[in-house]
Amino acid sequence: MKMIKTDKLTYEYIRRDDDGNVEGITTAVDNVSLDVDAGEFIAILGHNGSGKSTLAKHINAILNPTHGTVWVDGKDTSDEANLWDIRQTAGMVFQNPDNQIIGQVVEEDVGFGPENIGIPTRQIWERVEESLRAVGMYEYRKYSPNKLSGGQKQRVSIAGVLAMHPKCIVLDEPTAMLDPNGRKEVIRAVRALNDVEKITVVLITHYMEETIHADRVFVMDRGKIAMEGAPREVFSQVDKLKELRLDVPQVTLLAYELQKRGLQLPNGILTVQELTQELSRILAERERK
Amino acid sequence: MAILLDHVNYIYNEDTPMAAHVLKDICLEIPDGQFVGVIGHTGSGKSTLMQHFNGLLRATSGHIYYNGEDIYKDDYDMKKLRSKVGLVFQYPEHQLFEIDVFSDVCFGPRNLGLDKRETELRAYDALRRVGLEDELFYQSPFDLSGGQKRRVAIAGVLAMKPDVLILDEPTAGLDPKGRDEILQQVKKLQTETGMTILLVSHSMEDVAEYVDRILVMNRGSVLFDDTPRNVFAHYRELEEVGLAAPQVTYILNELRNNGLDVDTSAITTKEAADEIMKLF
Amino acid sequence: MLRDITLGQFYPTESCIHRLDPRVKLGGTMLYIISLFCFKNAAGYLLAALFLALVVRLSKVPFRFMVKGMKSILFLLLITVGFNLFLTPGTPLVSLWKLQITREGIILAATMAVRLSLLIIGSSVMTLTTTPNHLTDGMEKMLRPLKIFRLPVHEVAMMMSIALRFIPILLEETDRIMKAQIARGADFESGNLFKRAKAMVPLLVPLFISAFRRANDLAMAMEARCYRGGEGRTKMKPLLYTRADYLAYGVLVFYMVFSITAGRNTFYVLPWK
Incomplete structure (x- = not known):
């Protein structure tokens, strides 16, 4: 069974002017069909306004499709009876670290989810401890969230979702408001969830370099899926990505530039090591000739 | 004539148990017309440093001179x-x-006590300078996209006709294309008007190709202060303090x-590609 | 600057008073205040002061923190004392121009000063030793019986704790908005009342918009984490009475009986009354 499956998912909303008259209809997500297997790490890329966040909100049943269907762990999200099951199965982390922490102490915030689903007190404490350890925030359990950095706050939010024992976590631009250090921290925690805890991860972002470890990358534009594939396949299409208002890591761009000037480099180079190795290889071959 | 910082210290919450030494003995000179990246x-x-330049924060000790005048003098305006x-x-x-973009940009010049005509001329000019389309002038600023809001905010300050423009992380939260557009617009503004610009x-990687000078701040001190090329030569030390060179x-x-x-x-991919091709 | 205002000014340390159940502290404070209004002689106040001194000592909160709380109401205290001192009719002792100080005035003023000081120190012991969170928990549980009157006790407590979490964030935001507008030449300080009220618009509009956006985000985040009101919810930190709490209740009852008997008994009335 697929962890997430969408079939011809379309989401429209009606725009109104100040007097409440209909101005027009905006299609935020347009006929999207995709599957995510259990244990996969997928990334959804797209510029601001491409519909990627709207798509994400369907997985947690915050939004319901106008047309089409979304199944999470086999359950239809538009069926009211499945609502709380789905929200427990697919946890969600949002963009603004300040606006999703409810507790005044880190551990109390992580316990908020389990409290809501009626977990007995002793087990809440166990879950809080293991979740905080999983994101490396256990030492901060007694802190006030206001004293933490952005990256630390986002890790607390991830722990808060983790404590509900979800099968899948959707992260909606969790790094957009963070500095480079905070971004690294959060991405490291997300990768650990997938590698160690085997949780299905859907990461939504506009930073390319955060997606190079994903199993599959989807690029969205105007509500549709414009590109899809392994990171290497997607990143090799530098021109197309630029058209979609995205950019590629500087190494990939440099490799692409060198290819254009006639060097025989493989497509979609993602790291500094890969590129230097390839360049050294070509030079060594030349010398042999 | 430039901005001069002379041994500026700033201690936050001085005389309390929570005191923090935020700026440590900063000495700087920013000449007119320079484009400086602050990283x-x-x-x-x-x-915190940026808020000292226009007197929003007052240094605990040290002096700041703007065009040769001490801004902490009692009668300084x-x-x-x-x-x-x-x-x-x-x-x-x-x-x-x-309620609309244009009135918002008028706020600054109006506070300077300018008449209606001059205020509106300046607002119009500022909005043109940041590259905002005319049809957006009478829209609510809250309906704009992230990049457009950023432009209106910059225009709101430009309309006061400053000689120095300080931008605190103008690209945060924008997508890559939006980021490049803002940076190019700022560069254009700098070449056209010859203003001094400080960009935080x-x-x-983002600012390397636009700025004349990079100022690297770490724990309240200036770690490096040089041209981008010379700063990146210290890529190992930058790494140690958690900052990455391109x-x-x-x-x-x-x-x-x-x-x-x-x-x-x-510092750019083009230059790097040229350099690497020399090997082949 | 603004972010350092700690609400309810909790003083973090380990003490037996800190560990008490918030319900004991809430109830105890209320009883203590009632006792202060029952006394008719100095002995009662003396006992109340001794009892408070003991509690303060046990709480390990430095006394100067208590006095700090007094500073903010010093003005109020002075007015009350002043009124009582000069405006109580009775046997005149000193006459200053049109005002006169009477014997009764001195006694009444002294009583008021002592009563108010004890009241304030007494309630600050509660806020200094209880986290705001614990306090809302305690209130929620104490007010639970009101649920039968359909009062949304859980919801109100949740709102209070969310407000407490967001106050420092919004204060910091206010500070930033103010700076952003001052940088555009805004002036929040000069002019008459009308002008100043008008100057607040550029501060209040962004603040309200931001607060609404935060509220919206927060509601979505809470729903995503399966929040659906107080029904069927468990507690990570349930309030449970321990032996120390029962002991504290015992001490309280003892104090009440003893101090009120002593305080109302005319036998102890000091010579001046």
Whole structure:
């Protein structure tokens, strides 16, 4: 069974002017069909306004499709009876670290989810401890969230979702408001969830370099899926990505530039090591000739 | 004539148990017309430093001179300083409040006591300078996209006709294309008007190709202060304090360490590609 | 600057008073205040002061923190004392121009000063030793019986704790918005009342918009974490009475009986009454 499956998912909303008259209809997500297997790490890329966040909100049943269907762990999200099951199965982390922490102490915030689903007190404490350890925030359990950095706050939010024992976590631009250090921290925690805890991860972002470890990358534009594939396949299409208002890591761009000037480099180079190795290889071959 | 900082210290919450030494003995000179990138991560003191330039924060000790005058002198006109040294904060949401874009941009010049005609002329000019389309002038600023809001916020300060423009992380939260558009617009503004610009960012890669000079802040002190090329030469030390030089710096240095004869000072992909092609 | 205002000014340390159940502290404070209004002689106040001194000592909160709380109401205290001192009719002792100080006035003023000081120190012991969170928990549980009157006790407590979490964030935001507008030449300080009220618009509009956006985000985040009101919810930190709490209740009852008997008994009335 697929962890997430969408079939011809379309989401429209009606725009109104100040007097409440209909101005027009905006299609935020347009006929999207995709599957995510259990244990996969997928990334959804797209510029601001491409519909990627709207798509994400369907997985947690915050939004319901106008047309089409979304199944999470086999359950239809538009069926009211499945609502709380789905929200427990697919946890969600949002963009603004300040606006999703409810507790005044880190551990109390992580316990908020389990409290809501009626977990007995002793087990809440166990879950809080293991979740905080999983994101490396256990030492901060007694802190006030206001004293933490952005990256630390986002890790607390991830722990808060983790404590509900979800099968899948959707992260909606969790790094957009963070500095480079905070971004690294959060991405490291997300990768650990997938590698160690085997949780299905859907990461939504506009930073390319955060997606190079994903199993599959989807690029969205105007509500549709414009590109899809392994990171290497997607990143090799530098021109197309630029058209979609995205950019590629500087190494990939440099490799692409060198290819254009006639060097025989493989497509979609993602790291500094890969590129230097390839360049050294070509030079060594030349010398042999 | 330039801005001069002479042994500026700033201690937050002085005389309390929570006292923090945020700026440590900063000495700087910013000549007219320079484009300076100020880099550092959260808590490095870069934003605090910027708020000293227009007197929003007052140094605990030390002096700041603007055009040769000590801004801490008793009779110094702070209001005038704030119109000459314009500061745009990170989130445009913190300053936009009027019913439409044009009135919002008029707020600054109106506070200077200018008449209606001059206010509107300046607002119009400022909006043109940041590249905002005319049809957006009478829209609510809250309906704009992130990049457009950013432009309106910058125009709101530009309309005061400052000689120095300070932008605190103007690209935060924008997508890559939006980021490039804002940076190009700022560069254009600088070449056209010859203003002094200080641009705060936490990404070296983003600002490297636009600025004349990079100021790296770390824990309240200036760690490096030089041209981008010379600053990136210290890529190892930058790494130690958790800041990264552009990826091309790493590639070229890696190649050089492998015994290849390359010049490692390139900062853009084009320059790096030229350098690497010399090997073949 | 603004972010350092700690609400309810909790003083973090380990003490037996800190560990007490918030319900004991809430109830105890209320009883203590009632006792202060029952006394008719100095002995009662003396006992109340001794009892308070003991509690303060046990709480390990430095006394100067208590006095700090007094500073903010010093003005109020002075007015009350002043009124009582000069405006109580009775046997005149000193006459100053049109005002006269009477014997009764001195006694009444002294009583008021002592009563108010004890009241304030007494309630600050509660806020200094209880986290705001614990306090809302305690209130929620104490007010639970009101649920039968359909009062949304859980919801109100949740709102209070969310407000407490967001106050420092919004204060910091206010500070930033103010700076952003000052940088655009805004002036929040000069002019008459009308002008100043008008100057607040550029501050209040962004603040309200931001607060609404935060509220919206927060509601979505809470729903995503399966929040659906107080029904069927468990507690991570449930309030449970321990032996120390029962002991504290015992001490309280003892104090009440003893001090009120002593305080109302005319036998102890001091010579001046």
